[in-house]
Structures are given as structure tokens and as C-alpha cells.
Amino acid sequence: MADSGVTDEPGTKDDVHRAKTEGKELSKEEKQRLRKEKKQQKKNKEKKDEKASHESEKKKNKEEKPVSAAAPASQPPTQPSTQKAPSAVPAPAPVPVPVSETPALADKPAKTKADLKAERRARQEAERASKQAATSKPKAPPNELQPVVKRLPEHVQVDNPGVLKKLAKKLERQQIPLRLDYGYKVSLFSHLHQYSRKAPLTQQLSIPSTVIHPAIVRLGLQYSQGIVAGSNARSVALLHAFKQVIRDYTTPPNEELSRDLVNKLKPYISFLSQCRPLSASMGNAIKYIKKEISNIPSQCKEEEAKRKLLSCIDCYIDEKIILAAKAIAKSSIEKISNGDVILVYGCSSLVNHILCEAFEKNIKFRVIVVDSRPRLEGREALRRLVQRGISCTYVLISAVSYILPEVSKVFLGAHALLANGYVMSRVGTSQIALVAKAFNVPVLVCCETYKFCERVQTDSFVSNELDDPDDLIVTRKGKTQLEHWQDVPSLGLLNLVYDVTPPDFVDLVITDLGMIPCTSVPVVLRVKNVDQ
Amino acid sequence: MPGPDKETDLTERIEAFLSDLKRGGSGTGPLRGSAETARETTALLRRITAQARWSSAGDLMEIIRKEGRRITAAQPSETTVGNMIRRVLKIVREEYARSRGSSEETDQQESLHKLLTSGGLSEENFRQHFATLKANVIEAINELLTELEGTTDNIAMQALEHIHSNEVIMTIGRSRTVEAFLKDAARKRKFHVIVAECAPFCQGHEMATSLSKAGIETTVIADAAIFAVMSRVNKVIIGTQTVLANGGLRAVNGTHTLALAAKHHSTPLIVCAPMFKLSPQFPNEEDTFHKFVSPHEVLPFTEGEILSKVNVHCPVFDYVPPELITLFISNIGGHAPSYIYRLMSELYHPEDHEL
Numbered sequence: 001m002a003d004s005g006v007t008d009e010p011g012t013k014d015d016v017h018r019a020k021t022e023g024k025e026l027s028k029e030e031k032q033r034l035r036k037e038k039k040q041q042k043k044n045k046e047k048k049d050e051k052a053s054h055e056s057e058k059k060k061n062k063e064e065k066p067v068s069a070a071a072p073a074s075q076p077p078t079q080p081s082t083q084k085a086p087s088a089v090p091a092p093a094p095v096p097v098p099v100s101e102t103p104a105l106a107d108k109p110a111k112t113k114a115d116l117k118a119e120r121r122a123r124q125e126a127e128r129a130s131k132q133a134a135t136s137k138p139k140a141p142p143n144e145l146q147p148v149v150k151r152l153p154e155h156v157q158v159d160n161p162g163v164l165k166k167l168a169k170k171l172e173r174q175q176i177p178l179r180l181d182y183g184y185k186v187s188l189f190s191h192l193h194q195y196s197r198k199a200p201l202t203q204q205l206s207i208p209s210t211v212i213h214p215a216i217v218r219l220g221l222q223y224s225q226g227i228v229a230g231s232n233a234r235s236v237a238l239l240h241a242f243k244q245v246i247r248d249y250t251t252p253p254n255e256e257l258s259r260d261l262v263n264k265l266k267p268y269i270s271f272l273s274q275c276r277p278l279s280a281s282m283g284n285a286i287k288y289i290k291k292e293i294s295n296i297p298s299q300c301k302e303e304e305a306k307r308k309l310l311s312c313i314d315c316y317i318d319e320k321i322i323l324a325a326k327a328i329a330k331s332s333i334e335k336i337s338n339g340d341v342i343l344v345y346g347c348s349s350l351v352n353h354i355l356c357e358a359f360e361k362n363i364k365f366r367v368i369v370v371d372s373r374p375r376l377e378g379r380e381a382l383r384r385l386v387q388r389g390i391s392c393t394y395v396l397i398s399a400v401s402y403i404l405p406e407v408s409k410v411f412l413g414a415h416a417l418l419a420n421g422y423v424m425s426r427v428g429t430s431q432i433a434l435v436a437k438a439f440n441v442p443v444l445v446c447c448e449t450y451k452f453c454e455r456v457q458t459d460s461f462v463s464n465e466l467d468d469p470d471d472l473i474v475t476r477k478g479k480t481q482l483e484h485w486q487d488v489p490s491l492g493l494l495n496l497v498y499d500v501t502p503p504d505f506v507d508l509v510i511t512d513l514g515m516i517p518c519t520s521v522p523v524v525l526r527v528k529n530v531d532q
Numbered sequence: 533m534p535g536p537d538k539e540t541d542l543t544e545r546i547e548a549f550l551s552d553l554k555r556g557g558s559g560t561g562p563l564r565g566s567a568e569t570a571r572e573t574t575a576l577l578r579r580i581t582a583q584a585r586w587s588s589a590g591d592l593m594e595i596i597r598k599e600g601r602r603i604t605a606a607q608p609s610e611t612t613v614g615n616m617i618r619r620v621l622k623i624v625r626e627e628y629a630r631s632r633g634s635s636e637e638t639d640q641q642e643s644l645h646k647l648l649t650s651g652g653l654s655e656e657n658f659r660q661h662f663a664t665l666k667a668n669v670i671e672a673i674n675e676l677l678t679e680l681e682g683t684t685d686n687i688a689m690q691a692l693e694h695i696h697s698n699e700v701i702m703t704i705g706r707s708r709t710v711e712a713f714l715k716d717a718a719r720k721r722k723f724h725v726i727v728a729e730c731a732p733f734c735q736g737h738e739m740a741t742s743l744s745k746a747g748i749e750t751t752v753i754a755d756a757a758i759f760a761v762m763s764r765v766n767k768v769i770i771g772t773q774t775v776l777a778n779g780g781l782r783a784v785n786g787t788h789t790l791a792l793a794a795k796h797h798s799t800p801l802i803v804c805a806p807m808f809k810l811s812p813q814f815p816n817e818e819d820t821f822h823k824f825v826s827p828h829e830v831l832p833f834t835e836g837e838i839l840s841k842v843n844v845h846c847p848v849f850d851y852v853p854p855e856l857i858t859l860f861i862s863n864i865g866g867h868a869p870s871y872i873y874r875l876m877s878e879l880y881h882p883e884d885h886e887l
Contacts, residue, residue, distance in 0.1 A: 186751050188764060372731070372756035373729070373731045373732075373756075379831070382842060383838055386842060391841075393842065393843040393844070394831055395830065395844070396731050396732060396846075397755050397756050397789075398730060398786030398850075399785050399786075399845060399847050401785075401788035401792075401850055401851075402785065402822065402845070402850065403845065426756075427757050428754075428755075428757070431756060431759040434789070434792055434793060435788070435789055460761070460763075461763075461764070472729065474734050474737070476734060481738050482740070482741065482752065485752075488741070490747060490748060490750060491744035491750050491751075491752070492750070492751045492752070493751070493752050494751050494752065494761075495754065496754075496757045496760055496761075499760035500760075
């Protein structure tokens with residue numbers, strides 16, 4: 001395997017693929033070679049895309065016609081011509097031009113000589129311009145803000161069969177079962193997954209599973225059944241599971257811990273995202289762990305490295321979650337005064353913590369808990385608050401305009417804060433903020449900084465999570481109206497999990513870095529990036 | 533003897549109607565639509581006109597007022613009853629005026645001019661006896677009944693003027709008027725309906741199944757997702773329990789949130805309400821306006837440990853101010869909310885506003 005040439009690309013790929021599936025390790029040189037090949041392929045692809053766009057631009061300049069399907073096919077013959085020196089262009093140009101033009105423009109009259117000359121000149125100009133652009137690109141100084149166009153995550157491209165196939169292949173390689181969508185999806189959300197809770201992914205796993213660590217399997221099941229829910233809880237559970245994985249990990253011989261551990265974590269992350277799409281906080285935690293792992297120096301011994309990683313994770317949880325909660329509680333308590341009536345929605349661990357702390361400080365206030373079907377998470381919050389002795393009122397979200405005239409402040413938790421100032425939170429939060437604004441009641445959002453993410457979003461459609469539609473079914477007075485909704489072709493049930501609140505509804509965001517307005521989120525992100 | 537029998541028969545019927553109303557309101561008996569209530573009230577009033585003993589219009593109005601007060605006290609939230617009583621009272625006044633031969637004085641409102649000119653004239657006391665009054669009143673009440681029977685169809689006929697194809701329409705809860713409206717439009721056009729389920733009674737589910745059986749693309753969403761999906765909605769069409777005198781609504785809870793979300797996205801809010809829902813009441817304090825049902829709909833008894841330490845509210849109605857409403861569609865056509873007060877003056881006499 002080691003002596004096959006670099007030029008024989010498909011050959012080495014097969015070998016490598018076989019080696020991976022057979023479980024043999026690759027030597028260091030092979031890995032380096034693979035990386036080089038991948039880089040080259042990427043460069044070639046980029047070149048081809050550039051050329052394709054230039055070709056289509058030139059054609060547009062010439063005739064102002066849409067680039068037909070024949071245009072990409074005609075590019076390879078024109079490419080070798082354009083790669084030659086510009087002085088050689090006039091000679092071969094007329095030859096490939098009619099070749100490329102005729103399939104595209106069979107119905108157009110033939111061009112006169114003057115026209116052809118003008119076309120040639122235009123093409124030369126365009127080429128010169130493109131060459132200049134190509135040479136000037138590397139001169140641009142690399143700034144701290146990385147180019148933003150990232151790859152779209154898979155879980156918002158369900159309507160693209162190509163992406164689905166790629167995902168299926170990737171999961172097959174990692175030996176993780178693919179979870180199938182369930183039920184009729186509303187057309188507006190055909191780009192998202194919709195799973196049923198009754199068919200957890202773990203049923204399709206073989207036992208014992210050699211690829212996935214049992215702690216991760218358990219975690220995935222807890223996520224998909226909703227046993228572990230809530231942004232903070234999910235992140236902490238994830239980090240604890242990863243700690244277990246690191247403890248049980250042994251570096252295979254001829255491998256580096258920093259590279260191999262990251263590769264080991266990849267199938268786990270795919271599995272977890274199949275069980276339930278990752279939240280923004282989980283994404284940030286995973287990024288942090290991967291960075292920490294790859295920063296481990298290669299001469300570090302395994303035991304020491306593992307110890308370091310475990311302490312890093314503990315430190316992350318302490319700093320970003322527990323201490324942050326304390327800091328946020330401290331700032332929020334200044335905002336709660338005697339005689340306040342505070343409205344909270346659903347069950348946010350942070351908001352509950354704040355209210356309990358305020359109660360400890362003997363501030364006299366009462367709480368109104370607003371809840372919504374089908375999750376009814378407010379009951380959990382109600383239990384926790386009542387246990388502490390806080391006087392509470394409980395209503396459903398449809399009664400919120402009845403109860404709002406009594407309310408003095410609204411405290412909301414967040415799932416993530418987006419870079420354009422929008423707050424992504426449990427569905428219904430934006431509604432409460434809207435009605436509170438109409439009644440002139442201040443809305444305060446409490447969020448730790450590790451939940452800030454660089455995405456931007458303006459509506460609740462493009463990136464959301466669809467929960468099991470059967471949750472909406474309810475039996476009242478012995479009758480279940482929607483029992484056979486699947487049999488009726490024109491009936492759909494929509495169970496959204498998240499929604500985004502525009503920043504003009506939110507008056508203040510309380511974070512561990514202080515109290516900021518909603519629009520300062522990108523500033524915090526920039527500061528964090530610079531720190532790291 | 534036919535006389536006392538008739539009277540006892542009449543009182544029996546009134547008692548039966550009262551108990552029906554009381555049971556229907558508490559949610560234990562079968563839920564009746566407002567149209568049915570209106571029809572039954574009018575039929576009962578016709579019976580009272582026919583069977584009770586009265587000699588002049590004034591007597592009849594007194595009897596109707598007395599019974600009306602009892603009936604409305606049985607179920608104050610059922611405003612259609614009071615509306616029908618006021619309509620019949622107005623009918624009696626009109627028939628009396630016509631029998632007397634005086635011109636149809638359209639402007640019955642107090643005006644400075646009238647005060648000056650009428651000065652020392654005594655008020656109408658409706659004491660004159662007319663033989664044909666009974667027959668006329670009963671005939672007019674029959675006309676009212678026919679009008680009531682056709683209200684839903686009249687509203688549904690206007691559907692095609694308001695719904696175009698490929699629209700996304702949002703509604704909340706269950707309203708028979710809106711159901712008929714949408715089904716009528718669906719015969720000719722294809723559109724999509726989103727129904728908010730309206731917890732805790734979840735009447736939206738019934739509406740959704742009925743609409744989807746008529747072939748309309750329907751989606752059921754939870755109440756919490758109203759604002760989230762509102763950006764894709766073209767129109768909001770709702771029904772209501774009562775239309776108040778200022779053009780506001782007393783509708784099922786959750787409607788105010790829906791109206792606010794529609795206003796935020798500049799989506800038109802259309803209310804389909806027949807004329808018998810128009811009530812001369814203005815919204816006053818919270819305690820007289822709201823009706824509550826058992827909190828176990830919201831927090832069931834299975835949560836027993838915390839149930840005793842928590843206040844639970846389950847209001848049934850919501851107030852929607854007239855600024856959030858774009859259009860009223862009734863059986864006599866479409867109106868803006870600012871026009872409602874004029875319609876009221878045509879339907880009810882100002883002296884009857886307080887029964």
C-alpha cells in the first residue's frame with residue numbers, strides 16, 4: 001500500500017477505504033498523503049468553479065443569454081485553450097467558440113466577423129480581469145473574522161436528496177443507523193426532520209455495539225425520549241458522557257491521542273444528532289472539547305493528557321454554567337423588587353435558579369408560571385418553585401392577555417442568542433414577549449455567554465426542530481378528535497420546538513458578562529473570538 | 533280550562549329553557565351554538581307573545597322584559613339571549629308605532645333638537661290597544677326567525693369575495709360560521725388553513741378534522757406557535773362569541789394574542805359574526821367581563837401535591853380591542869369596526885339597552 005503512486009488517486013482511495021473498514025490503522029505517511037490529496041482536490045474544485053463562473057460571465061457579456069446546460073460541457077474544451085498564453089487566444093478562440101455556442105444557441109443566426117472580433121476582445125479583457133483578481137486574492141490580508149459562508153448543516157436540508165444520500169453514506173461508514181422521518185410533514189417544513197418518539201434510534205442498533213460507547217447510547221436515548229431536556233441539562237449531560245468516554249479511552253499504538261480521539265468522537269456526535277438535533281450550547285461545548293483535544297502536545301503521556309482533558313471539561317462546566325448562573329443571579333436580583341409580580345414561561349433552569357436565589361434573599365414577590373401544550377414544561381417549574389415556598393399562579397399561554405395586566409416583569413430563558421440579536425427559545429416565547437410589549441411590561445432574557453452562536457436567523461422556519469406530531473393529540477371527555485389524523489390526507493399536525501424573538505421585543509439581556517441589550521451579541525462574540 | 537293550562541305550559545317551557553341555559557354554560561351539558569340559542573330564544577318569545585295575557589304593547593314589553601331579565605340572569609355570558617330579547621322589544625315598538633300611524637321616526641336617539649321641541653310632551657307609554665298588534669308582532673317575529681335561519685348561509689356566500697387561491701388562512705378554536713365560510717370558498721378555490729388548537733378545550737381539533745374532511749389542506753398547531761407561523765399567513769379569519777358596542781370582541785381566549793400577532797405582521801383580521809351577536813354592552817371592569825371554568829382543565833387533579841398551594845386560572849373569553857380588527861363580515865355584508873355603533877341603532881332601541 002505504501003508504494004502506490006500519488007497519481008493513482010482512485011486506487012489509493014479504495015485501499016484507504018478498505019483499510020478503514022477493516023479496522024487497520026493507517027501509517028503516518030499515508031495519513032499525510034491523504035490530507036494532501038484532499039487539499040488538492042479542493043483546490044481543483046475551486047478552480048473549476050471559478051472557471052465555470054467566468055465562462056458563464058463571458059457568455060452573458062457577449063450575448064446576454066442564460067447559460068445552458070451545454071455550457072459546463074463546453075468548458076473543458078475551452079479550458080485548455082484559456083490556460084495557454086493570451087496571445088494564443090485569438091487563434092483557437094474562433095474554433096471552440098462556435099463549438100460551444102452551437103449546442104446552446106442553435107436557433108441564433110451566425111455571427112459576422114466583426115462580432116466575433118468584438119467577442120474575442122471582450123473575452124480577453126475578462127480573462128485579464130480574472131487573472132488580476134486571482135493574483136490579488138492571496139494579497140488580501142487574513143483578518144480575524146473568518147469567511148462566513150460555512151457549509152449548511154445537514155439537518156436543515158432534508159428536502160435535498162443529494163444531501164440525504166451523503167448523510168446515509170456517512171452514517172453507514174460510521175456504522176450508525178439512519179433514523180427515518182415519520183408522518184406527513186407540513187409543506188413549509190419539508191426541509192426539516194420529523195421523528196417519532198416511539199421509534200428511538202437505539203432500537204436499530206445491534207447489541208453489543210462496538211462503535212458507540214454505552215454512555216453515549218444511553219445519552220442518545222435520554223435525549224430522544226425527552227428525559228434530559230433543556231439547554232443546560234443537555235450540555236452538562238453531554239460533557240459528563242464525554243468525560244466517561246475519555247476515561248475509558250486508550251490510545252491505539254502508532255496513533256496520536258490528539259488526532260485519534262477527535263476521530264473517535266465524530267461517530268458519537270453523529271449518533272447524538274440523529275437522536276435529537278444538537279443544540280447551540282452543545283455545539284459550542286463540542287467545539288471547545290475538540291479544540292482542547294487537538295491542543296494536547298504530542299509528547300504528553302496518555303494518563304496526563306486524559307487528566308488534563310477531564311479537568312478542562314470540569315473547568316468548562318464550572319465556569320460557563322455554574323459560575324455564570326451565580327453571576328447572572330446576582331445581577332438579576334437587583335432587578336427584582338418587593339411586591340413584584342414576575343411572569344415566567346416554561347421551565348428554564350436559569351430562571352428558576354434566579355427566582356430561588358431572590359427568594360432566599362427575602363425579597364417579597366410572586367410568580368406567574370405560563371405553560372403551553374403539548375410539552376407542559378411549566379408544571380416542572382411550578383413544582384420546583386412551590387417546593388421552595390414561592391407563591392405561584394399557573395395559567396396556559398392562551399390566558400396570557402388576561403393575566404398580563406397584573407404582571408410587573410417578564411423573565412425568559414433562552415436556548416441560544418443569535419448574532420443578529422434574535423433570541424431563539426422555546427416556542428411561545430416570542431408570543432409572550434409580543435403581548436408583554438403590547439401591555440408595556442419589561443421583558444428580560446437571561447442567557448449564559450456559552451449559548452451565543454454566530455448564526456443569524458429572522459424567522460422560525462428556516463432552522464427549527466419538529467417534534468413528534470402525535471404529541472398534539474389529546475383525549476377530552478372520552479373523545480380523541482385527531483386519533484386517525486394519518487388517514488386523512490389533507491390533515492397535518494405541526495409540533496414546533498423553537499421560535500425566534502425579534503430584538504425589539506426584548507428590553508434587556510442578562511449575561512455573566514453583565515447586562516447588555518439584545519443587539520450587542522455580536523460584540524460579545526467578537527470579544528470571545530479574540531480571547532480564544 | 534285553556535287559559536291556565538296555557539300559562540302553566542308557558543312557564544314550564546321558560547323553566548326548561550332556563551335550566552338548559554344554565555347547564556349549557558357550565559360545560560356539562562351539550563354545547564349549543566349561538567345560532568341555536570338565538571333561535572330558541574326567539575321561538576320562546578313568540579310563544580310568550582302568543583300565549584301570555586296582555587292588552588297593550590306596554591304590557592307585552594313589561595312581560596318580555598321581566599322574563600328577559602330572568603333568562604339573562606341564568607347565563608350572563610350567553611349574550612345572544614339578551615340580544616334577541618332587545619330585538620323583539622324593538623319589533624314591538626315598531627309595530628305599535630306603525631299601528632298608531634305615526635311616521636317611521638328613524639332617529640330615535642336623543643338629540644338637542646328633539647329635547648327642545650318635545651319639551652312638555654309626555655313620553656310614549658304604549659297604552660293604546662290595537663287588535664291587530666298581536667298578529668303583526670307574531671308575523672314580525674317569524675320574519676326574524678327566517679332571518680336567523682339564513683345567517684350562516686348569507687355569510688358563507690360572501691366567502692369567495694375574500695379568499696383567493698393559494699392563500700394561507702389562520703383561525704383559532706371552533707366557529708361554525710367560519711367553518712361554513714371556509715367550506716364554501718373551498719368549493720371553488722384551493723387554499724391552506726392553519727388552525728390553532730386553543731387549549732385547554734382544544735376545539736381546534738374538531739374544526740381541523742371537519743375542514744380536512746371537506747378536502748381543505750389543514751394544519752393543526754399548538755397555541756404557543758401562533759406568532760412563529762404568523763409570518764406566513766395571509767389572512768386571519770375568526771369567529772367570536774359577542775361583538776361589543778364599540779366594535780371590540782369578546783372571543784375565545786387566545787384571540788387577543790392572535791390579533792396582536794396579526795397586527796405585528798400587518799395581516800388583516802376578519803371576523804365572521806352574524807348580526808344577532810351584536811350586543812349593546814360596552815366592556816367594563818374585568819370581573820363583569822370574564823367567565824371562568826374549573827381550573828382542573830388547566831392543572832388536573834393528578835398534580836395533587838401542588839394543587840393546593842397554587843392559584844390556577846382558566847378564563848374562557850378574551851377582549852380584543854377594535855383597533856386590531858380589520859373587517860366584520862355579517863349576514864348583511866361587510867363593515868369596518870367603526871361602523872358597528874350605527875348598526876346597533878338600527879337593531880336596538882336605546883331604552884332597551886338596560887333590560
